[in-house]
Each structure stands twice: as structure tokens, then as C-alpha cells.
Amino acid sequence: SVLTQPPSVSGAPGQRVAISCTGSRSNVGAGFDVHWYQQLPGAAPKLLIYSYTNRPSGVPDRFSGSRSGASASLAITGLRPEDEADYYCESYDSSLRGFVFGSGTKVTVL
């Protein structure tokens, strides 16, 4: 994948986990925003965080995003069993002239 994410993270209920997303000069480094999506088992992806740090209405504030240079991070605090899902970061790539995704990170609640 064009964007790099860890394949998996895990944590006990109530703990904090974080997922990184690293891009390159033609996407994140070129100034295109990073967005995060949550995909629950068997469901379609759903927008979780947009433009690095913004939560759509209805998304709990346990989910937060941040930015550092050409990277982005998604944090989940107060981990809950229902947070078990795949999480994808996404941006636009000026070289490919299309949307690019990370390979996805599976969050497991121990």
C-alpha cells in the first residue's frame, strides 16, 4: 500500500492504543489531508476522523487524530470490545491522481 500502517495493535479494555499512518511526498507530504475509516466485521467502511483531527457527528470522543509532519496517528482511549475492527487511513496522491489507502490495522481488544 502507498500509505504505511502497522498490521495490528491490541489492548485491554480501558487502555489506549494508537495507529500510525506514514505517507510520502506525493500524498501526505504534498499537503493532502489524511482521513481515517473504521470497518467493523462484515460491514462497509465508515468515516471516523477527517482532515487529521476532526470527528464527524456521532463519533465518540474516545477516537482522536493527530498529525506530525508527513505522518498521522489515530488514538483510541478507553478501549471497548466494540472497537474491534479494521482501521484504514486514506489520502489523495498527486502522482497516481487517485485516492490511496493504508493496508489497514486490525485492532484487537484483549
Add this chain to the structure above:
Amino acid sequence: QVQLVESGGGLVRPGRSLRLSCAASGFTVSAYYMTWIRQAPGKGLDWVSYISSTDGSTYYSDSVRGRFTISRDNAKNSLYLQMDSLRVEDTAVYYCARVSGNDVLDYWGQGTLVTVSS
């Protein structure tokens, strides 16, 4: 409220064609960029194509360019994906999504499964 409903998936032989539809409600398709994203079984998300709202320009990933065609029907408020010369590796769930400011995919359909197999 915004809703996207895909249809048209199914089982098809390699080399054949299939046309996917995405019916939109709660907004006007022609006013937004729209995109198709696919997900092969057990794999991640893979961008396929998008169409612009401004002039109808279309863009494709390298893996489908020349075989797939994205289009929209303003009167039916729908998005389409014509898929020709299908390959086994095109097997996936295909999602349509609305593109909002800063290239965020803010609404997704439930997906339609395309299986290419002999």
C-alpha cells in the same frame, strides 16, 4: 439523510462484462465527486475510479484503466461502473462513496460483491 445503495454484482466468467449501479438519495450526485472503491476477500481497500463534479472528468487506477468506465446519470441521481474484460483478480466487494471537501469519503454504500470465476 444521505444514502448510497449499490447493485449489479454477481458471478461472471473471466473476459465478460458487468455493470454496477449506485443509487443516491439525500443529495445530488452531480454536485459531488463520486468514487468506486473495492475490497478483495480478506484484503484492504483499493481505489478504482472517480468522476469529478465540475466537468465530468474521470480517473482510474492503473489496474482497471482501459477496462472499466465510470459514469453518472443526473436524472436518475445514480453512479455507474461498467466493467469489461473482467479478470479473476477483479473479484471484490465494490463500494461507491461520496467525496467531500479535502478528498474525504464521507458516505459509503453497503457494497456489492463481484465474483469473477470460470
